Amino acid sequence: MTKAYVNIKNGVYRKTPVKNVILPLVHNLRTGAKGTPWITVENSGLFPDKPEIIRINVKGVTAFSFASEADFLAQDFASAISAAPAAPAAVGKETDDEVMARIADRFEILHDMARAACEGTIRAQIVTGPPGIGKSFGVEAELERASLFDRVSGKRIRSEVIKGAATPIGLYQILYKFAGKDDVIVFDDCDMLFYDDLSLNLLKSALDTSKRRKICWNSESNALRAAGIPDTFDFKGSIIFITNLKFENIKSKKLQDHLVALESRCHYLDLTLDTPREKLLRIKQIAATGELFSEYDFDKSQEDEVIQFLFDNSARLREISLRTALKIADLYKSFPLKWKKMATVTVMKGAQ
Numbered sequence: 001m002t003k004a005y006v007n008i009k010n011g012v013y014r015k016t017p018v019k020n021v022i023l024p025l026v027h028n029l030r031t032g033a034k035g036t037p038w039i040t041v042e043n044s045g046l047f048p049d050k051p052e053i054i055r056i057n058v059k060g061v062t063a064f065s066f067a068s069e070a071d072f073l074a075q076d077f078a079s080a081i082s083a084a085p086a087a088p089a090a091v092g093k094e095t096d097d098e099v100m101a102r103i104a105d106r107f108e109i110l111h112d113m114a115r116a117a118c119e120g121t122i123r124a125q126i127v128t129g130p131p132g133i134g135k136s137f138g139v140e141a142e143l144e145r146a147s148l149f150d151r152v153s154g155k156r157i158r159s160e161v162i163k164g165a166a167t168p169i170g171l172y173q174i175l176y177k178f179a180g181k182d183d184v185i186v187f188d189d190c191d192m193l194f195y196d197d198l199s200l201n202l203l204k205s206a207l208d209t210s211k212r213r214k215i216c217w218n219s220e221s222n223a224l225r226a227a228g229i230p231d232t233f234d235f236k237g238s239i240i241f242i243t244n245l246k247f248e249n250i251k252s253k254k255l256q257d258h259l260v261a262l263e264s265r266c267h268y269l270d271l272t273l274d275t276p277r278e279k280l281l282r283i284k285q286i287a288a289t290g291e292l293f294s295e296y297d298f299d300k301s302q303e304d305e306v307i308q309f310l311f312d313n314s315a316r317l318r319e320i321s322l323r324t325a326l327k328i329a330d331l332y333k334s335f336p337l338k339w340k341k342m343a344t345v346t347v348m349k350g351a352q
Contacts, residue, residue: 008021012058021075023046024072099277110269117238126240127269164190165190212234283310
C-alpha cells in the first residue's frame, strides 16, 4: 500500500501556523460544516504532545501540494519542528466548550480514519475509549456508508464487525474472507485476541508494514480443508480495533509486550474521555446535535431535564454513558410522572 505525502505550504493546526512542512497524508481535502477545509495527516512529531493523526486547516487546494517519500525524508524535519511556534500554554482548567471542542475533534478524526480504512489508505488503527460513548457507532457509520453501493447492487459486502471472542483458527478464517484490498475488519471489544500468542502472531502478520503481508497456518486443519481455505494467503485488507483498554495503563508485562507489537503497526487514537466530566460533556454534545433522543419525540425542555439529571446525579450513576442517558429517557417516556424516582432506583449505585 503506497503512502502519499503532502507539502503544506500554508496551514493552521489549533491556531499554530504550519508552513512548508511535508507530512504523510491520511485523508485528502475535506470541508467541515462551517465551510472550513482541512486535510488529515500523520503528526510525525511536528507537535510532540498532540495525537498521532491531526487535521490541519488549509485555504483550499493551493495551500498544499503532493510530494514524494524522498521529499519527506530529505526535509530538515528537525528544523521544521523547532520552527513550529509553540501552542499557547494552557491557563487553568479547560472550559466546558474547550473540552467539547477537543472531544469533537477526536471523533471527527475517528470518522476520517475509518473512512480512510474503507478506502484502503490506512491499513490498521486502534481506537480506545471508555464503554458507551460512541466509539463503535462512529466506525460502523463509515462502514455502512462505504458499503451502501455494494448493498444496493447485491455485491459482496467488503467489511465485517466482529464482537466478542474469536479462536485463532476462527481469526484465520476471518482474515482470509476479508483479505482483499479495500476490505475492512473491525474487532469490537475482542480484547482476548491480545492475550493469545497464536492470534497475536496472525494479527502481526496481517498488520506487517512490508509490501507483502503473508499469513500462514502451519498445522493440519480439517476445518480449513473443508472450507476450501489454503494454509497461506496474502492479506491486503485493513483492520480496526475498538477497545476499552488504555494501552499505557496496562500493568501486565506480557500483555504490554503484545500491545506494543500491535501499536507499532497501527495508528492509535485515544478519544480522551477519561473523567466523569468529559463523559458527561460528550453526552451533552451528542444531545445538542439532536441525535441522542431522536426517537423519543421529546421537546428541548424534556431533553434538558434528562441531561440535567445526569449531571446532578453523576457521582451515583452506575455508568456514565450514552446507554445510561437512553435508559433514563426510556423511563421518562414510559413513566412521565415518576421517572426520576425510578431512575434513582435502577441506574444509581446504593439506591434504597
